[in-house]
Amino acid sequence: MKSPTIILLVFVFLTACSQKVDKEKLIQEVYQTEKTFEEMCADEGISEAFHFFASDSAVIKRQNDTLIIGKANIRDYYNNPVYKKAVVSWTPDFIDVSECGNMAYTYGKYLWKIKDEKGDTTEYRGVFHTVWKRDSEGTWKYVWD
Numbered sequence: 001m002k003s004p005t006i007i008l009l010v011f012v013f014l015t016a017c018s019q020k021v022d023k024e025k026l027i028q029e030v031y032q033t034e035k036t037f038e039e040m041c042a043d044e045g046i047s048e049a050f051h052f053f054a055s056d057s058a059v060i061k062r063q064n065d066t067l068i069i070g071k072a073n074i075r076d077y078y079n080n081p082v083y084k085k086a087v088v089s090w091t092p093d094f095i096d097v098s099e100c101g102n103m104a105y106t107y108g109k110y111l112w113k114i115k116d117e118k119g120d121t122t123e124y125r126g127v128f129h130t131v132w133k134r135d136s137e138g139t140w141k142y143v144w145d
Helices: 004-015 023-044 046-052 071-078
Strands: 054-062 066-069 086-097 103-115 121-134 140-144
Touching (some): 023 046, 023 086, 023 121, 054 071
Antiparallel strands (some): 054 066, 103 121, 121 140
């Protein structure tokens, strides 16, 4: 006879993703979240946008493999004066959503333009990868960037 705990765990595992989700609709939601995030960077500043779209436990990886952990630390990181004169843009080239509809990931190309004290602009191009989690209210927040 199997223990009740094992039976319960198997039941939870089998029913965890039992609801049908419209993956195409969710992919569009994630795409729109990415674009709204990008627009907020331009309109309200990079620090505010990265803070707003972060989950409480979000982590971002930046140069030299530095990890910035937590929403407040992410805001502090982007409050650096160098980012006040920066502009960032990106577009997801690929988006996928979990079968349960509660996790997603994106990747694509980004462009940072940063002005120095002299007014000269330096461009940084690369590829981003973001992991998104859908909260209980249906809002997408990044957990990894």
